[in-house]
Amino acid sequence: MEKILVEGGTPLRGTVDVCGAKNAALPILCATILTEYPCLIRNVPDLRDVTSTIEILRELGMHCERQLDRAISIVEENPDAHTAPYEHVRKMRASICTLGPLLARRKKAKVSMPGGCVFGLRPIDLHLKGLAALGADIRINHGYLEAEAKELRGTTIYLGGPFGSSVLGTANVMMAATLAKGTTVIEAAACEPEIADLGVFLKSMGARIEGIGTPRLVIDGVSSLRGAEHSIIPDRIEAGTFLIAGAITRGDVVVRGARIEHLTAVTDVLKQAGLKISAENDAIRVCSNGGFHPVDVTTLPYPGFPTDLQAQMMAFLSLADGISVITEKIYPDRFMHVAELARTGAKIRKEGPSAIISGVQRLSGAPVMASDLRASACLLIAGLVAQGITTVYRIYHLDRGYERIEHRLSGLGARIRREPAGENESECLD
Ligand code: EPU
DSSP states (O other), X not given: OEEEEEEOOOOOEEEEEOOBOHHHHHHHHHHGGGOSSOEEEESOOOXXXXXXXXXXXXXXXXXXXXXXXXXXXXXXXXXXXXXXXXHHHTTOGGGGGGHHHHHHHHSEEEEEOOOOBTTBXXXXXXXXXXXXXTTOEEEEETTEEEEEOSOOBOOEEEOOBTTBOOHHHHHHHHHHHHTSBSEEEEEXXXXXXXXXXXXXXXXXXXXXXXXXXXXXXXXXXXXXXXXXXXXXXBOHHHHHHHHHHHHHTTOEEEEETOOGGGOHHHHHHXXXXXXXXXXXXXXXXXXXXSOOOOOOXXXXXXXXXXXXXXXXXXXXXXXXXXXXXXXXXXXXXXXXXXXXXXXXXXXXXXXXXXXXXXXXXXXXXXXXXXXXXXXXXXXXXXXXXXXXXXXXXXXXXHHHHSTTHXXXXXXXXXXXXXXXXXXXXXXXXX
């Protein structure tokens, strides 16, 4: 177990490079199951979730090797393997993305059913509905999804759910449809850039897909896919996290490699709060003119404000000069960070799927417990400005989605370090 200690109060200054997008890399790595030929995936971030995905792929008979410069080569070794076991799936929900490719290429799949998570129920009914519509026979047996399909057949599938489209549901159904017989139309498909990146990779493998990046995907099935090379898009959530970190410290930060067109909703909120945002070549710069205005934020599917930056934005708005309201429309229970932020002096009241944030003048360093990946980032961000030392426990969550974040923040001037934590230190008692 490790912890991160941050001493707040230094404005961040300088340039930080953004890594490849975790949420594009995970489904793209799974998509390699669709071909017997070698694939080379570049710009893959060095994260715990990527390591977990590689472990699952090896379990599924894929030979994976990390190459220089964050590239991973993958080639099929044992096409008979089809089981993604609980030990791996429980570590990472994205492993559900092996279901579509396994069904399409190997005609059967046994994938442990992912459970809930700390921010609430996370059903997979839309994944199953889509795959069943393509002709898969799916049962739940002893905690496993057991699926079979002699032949997948294209059809029209509506993938909208009560909270909008499903990101990984779209990934699963799109991947399966590439090898289905005939044409599949996915209506209410997720438009997230990570899904578009998956579509681009599938096309480079020979898939026939139209409408990439739109809510209507039309996929003409082909009989086989070839190997391909692909470079993962920059991580907009990581970029947004650095922008918010620069903003809260009243600093001047350039996030190099970030695509501003993927972050319009986020830069819009920062501008409303009074930050100066500029696009410079392939970089985004944030700098502060002083105080922050309150802003109301609602999370929505892309291109709306991303739920994966909601916690970080909450830390920022807790220092605004007035009252902000954050409404969570994707995961109404994703507010575990509220109570921990309160330990640093933030004034936040939760009302249903909304949090009402009354800005305070200052935060004060405190020991805090991270509950999930983005909540950890939120607590680090608060620590960057809180007076004194903030100690963030359970930072293994951070390593799932941010590559060596403490080094990169210290490169911007933050006083931050990682230390071992005793087992008891991270214990959380009822
Ligand atoms: N939903 C359903 N039925 C389904 C699937 C989803 O009702 O079958 C609901 C969910 O409960 C939620 C909403 O639809 O209310 C959206 O969920 P979605 O399926 O889009 O989430 P996901 O694909 O499981 C991905 C990201 C998450 C991110 C969400 C939303 C990956 C690996 N994960 O999850 O990322 O929060 O989309 O944008 O791509 C993170 O990186 O920290 C993270 C949690």
